[in-house]
Amino acid sequence: MSSQNGGDEDQNGDAPEAGLSERRAQLDRMLDDRRVEEEKAARKSQSNSSGYAQAMKLSSEFIAGVLVGAGIGWVADQWLGTTPLGLIVFLLLGFAAGVLNVLRSAGVVEQPGAKGTSKEDVHKNRPD
Amino acid sequence: MEAEAAKYIGAGIACLGMGGAGIGLGTIFGNYLAGALRNPSAADGQFGRLIFGFAVTEALGIFSLLIAFLILFA
Amino acid sequence: MANDPIHQFQIQKIFPIEVGGMDFSFTNSSLFMVLTVAATSAFLIFSTSGRGLVPTRVQSVSEMMYEFIAGTLRDATGTDGMRFFPLVFSLFMFVLVANLFGMFPYFFTITSHIIVTFALAMLVILTVIFYGFMRHGMKFLKLFIPSGVPGALIPLVTMIEVISFLSRPISLSVRLFANMLAGHITLKVFSGFVVSLSAMGALGIFGAILPLAMTVALTALEFLVAFLQAYVFAVLTCMYLNDAIHPSH
Numbered sequence: 001m002s003s004q005n006g007g008d009e010d011q012n013g014d015a016p017e018a019g020l021s022e023r024r025a026q027l028d029r030m031l032d033d034r035r036v037e038e039e040k041a042a043r044k045s046q047s048n049s050s051g052y053a054q055a056m057k058l059s060s061e062f063i064a065g066v067l068v069g070a071g072i073g074w075v076a077d078q079w080l081g082t083t084p085l086g087l088i089v090f091l092l093l094g095f096a097a098g099v100l101n102v103l104r105s106a107g108v109v110e111q112p113g114a115k116g117t118s119k120e121d122v123h124k125n126r127p128d
Numbered sequence: 129m130e131a132e133a134a135k136y137i138g139a140g141i142a143c144l145g146m147g148g149a150g151i152g153l154g155t156i157f158g159n160y161l162a163g164a165l166r167n168p169s170a171a172d173g174q175f176g177r178l179i180f181g182f183a184v185t186e187a188l189g190i191f192s193l194l195i196a197f198l199i200l201f202a
Numbered sequence: 203m204a205n206d207p208i209h210q211f212q213i214q215k216i217f218p219i220e221v222g223g224m225d226f227s228f229t230n231s232s233l234f235m236v237l238t239v240a241a242t243s244a245f246l247i248f249s250t251s252g253r254g255l256v257p258t259r260v261q262s263v264s265e266m267m268y269e270f271i272a273g274t275l276r277d278a279t280g281t282d283g284m285r286f287f288p289l290v291f292s293l294f295m296f297v298l299v300a301n302l303f304g305m306f307p308y309f310f311t312i313t314s315h316i317i318v319t320f321a322l323a324m325l326v327i328l329t330v331i332f333y334g335f336m337r338h339g340m341k342f343l344k345l346f347i348p349s350g351v352p353g354a355l356i357p358l359v360t361m362i363e364v365i366s367f368l369s370r371p372i373s374l375s376v377r378l379f380a381n382m383l384a385g386h387i388t389l390k391v392f393s394g395f396v397v398s399l400s401a402m403g404a405l406g407i408f409g410a411i412l413p414l415a416m417t418v419a420l421t422a423l424e425f426l427v428a429f430l431q432a433y434v435f436a437v438l439t440c441m442y443l444n445d446a447i448h449p450s451h
Binding site: 106 | 193
């Protein structure tokens with residue numbers, strides 16, 4: 001690289017200022033191109049290697065929602081003696097929460113408190 | 129047969145319904161993938177409907193899980 | 203039995219200690235936790251003790267880890283969240299080194315026990331809750347009420363949001379635990395095939411090549427999973443901390 005630069009300098013030695021800025025612009029362009037390519041490659045490799053990880057993530061998010069709902073419902077039943085209402089209601093709520101978790105980690109719905117979009121989806125996806 | 133044993137068998141049978149939900153999810157995701165491979169540019173736009181189909185299908189599976197839980201714990 | 207795939211997860215007491223009827227024994231799990239912490243701190247202290255302007259090889263490794271986690275945290279939470287850097291970095295290093303330690307033969311994988319991962323996840327979630335209430339007071343509860351919801355739906359949506367929040371430590375811990383447990387059981391089962399096949403004479407030894415190749419491939423995959431799970435843990439920690447710092451964007 002440096003030897004090439006040296007050669008260039010020799011060639012346009014008569015107008016060093018114009019040659020330098022021109023060369024700098026060219027270098028910038030080259031760097032930009034390369035950076036874009038590198039970023040693209042990095043993103044591609046990332047998405048390839050983490051497909052399995054993402055699947056694990058999504059399914060565990062969903063299952064965790066359902067399990068927590070069922071757990072809360074069961075505990076509420078034990079305390080309040082509302083068997084079996086608590087389990088039914090909270091398992092369904094837990095299901096909705098699980099779907100919300102999946103949507104959130106898939107990036108379809110924004111993080112909590114962002115906008116009204118989450119409510120629409122939750123409402124639509126409610127099973128009952 | 130004791131009532132306790134019948135309870136566990138019933139819970140097991142109730143969970144068979146989740147198999148149906150599993151088949152349905154396979155159909156949904158398989159067809160989504162087939163469609164996405166034919167027209168990749170339209171795939172991202174249909175992701176919301178994919179999740180909607182997933183939720184509705186899985187809801188039926190959750191109902192059978194709910195019945196199993198009810199038999200077991202309630 | 204040596205071929206039992208679950209045997210590697212058994213906890214053995216090394217120094218039985220009992221205080222007031224409670225079991226505080228120093229087990230092999232505790233031993234490997236101590237080893238993990240010791241190895242991590244020794245590596246980081248040793249590698250950064252030179253403080254060279256031009257980093258040596260080891261120093262650049264620890265600088266890379268620092269930059270990696272710092273970048274992740276800054277992306278997720280902004281400069282405000284950098285006060286949590288020690289927490290996130292320690293968690294990441296602990297999980298990563300514990301996962302990698304588990305890859306040594308005859309070593310104990312502490313992250314394959316759900317109580318360990320659950321304790322780590324609860325640490326994160328409790329930090330989020332305490333910091334959220336400390337900094338925002340009751341406004342932190344706005345996290346559970348999405349704006350722009352019609353009045354009649356608010357109780358329902360809030361309930362769903364609360365369950366969604368509560369499911370976070372579960373999914374965080376179950377993911378790490380299930381990955382490590384399943385990976386190590388698969389490895390053990392396939393290497394068990396090698397042993398039992400090669401005991402069957404010449405044809406068996408020939409047949410054992412296939413599970414051996416599988417074991418090698420799985421080992422490589424497990425190293426990937428070990429890193430990936432530590433990374434996922436750190437990323438999700440950052441995301442949850444972001445909720446504590448900016449509850450309503």
